[in-house]
Amino acid sequence: METKSIQSVTKDITRACLIEKVLPAIRAKWPAFDSNNPIFLQQDNSRPHIGNNDLEFIEATQQDGFDIRLCFQPSNSPDINVLDLVFFRAIQSLQYQKGPKNVDELVEAVERSFDEMKAKQLNHLFLTLQSCMIEVMKDSGGNNYKVPHLNKNGLEREENLPLQHHCDIDIVNKDLALLQQ
Structure with a gap:
């Protein structure tokens, strides 16, 4: 295996990471009894982040009965992440x-x-x-x-x-x- 650094993170890279890494990790670890309640993924307002209406991401979130949604941190909000x-x-x-x-x-x-x-x-x-x-x-x-x-x-x-x-x-x-x- 070869490690390569990414020179520039783009919306496509962000989307792929969310769909291929983050969503499967949530599905694997989230308690099944609670999967019908909305799960919110909060992003800051960085340019490479995808919009909350990204069709490819929305399609990927609707698998296995989960309700996973993207939202954005309000601009100039306090850093409590x-x-x-x-x-x-x-x-x-x-x-x-x-x-x-x-x-x-x-x-x-x-x-x-x-x-x-x-x-x-x-x-x-x-x-x-x-x-x-x-x-x-x-x-x-x-x-x-x-x-x-x-x-x-x-x-x-x-x-x-x-x-x-x-x-x-x-x-x-x-x-x-x-x-x-």
Whole structure:
């Protein structure tokens, strides 16, 4: 097998990846009892992403009784995608330590870094995501906030690291009222 880098990602490449890789993975892992409920795949607004009315993709999604739909992240929306916000950065920092010299070594380093990611690190990532979600809610859905520094390692040493953050009910009610306007 030969690894080749893609010089430019196009709509055709994106469509093929979704149809040949993402949809089969969803079908294989999604609980059968829940397959009749809509499953939304959210994309950002990058040019190579396909539209939510792409006929080839729609045809591929309607197999096996699944209801899989594409949607787009609102423009200029806060970055609360756990992959972009923290997960890729964490894997990238592990991968940089390995110093790959070609594409094959890079792929190997990323896969190894993914495998080395510990449950403790994942908990830290999701706590960061939750704290950012709360900050977005405090900003009434805006993205004018700084990622909070939580001193997770210190809290963990003191055995006070939470599994999840709690959001003040007043913040939730304020944002629910905004959504209903």
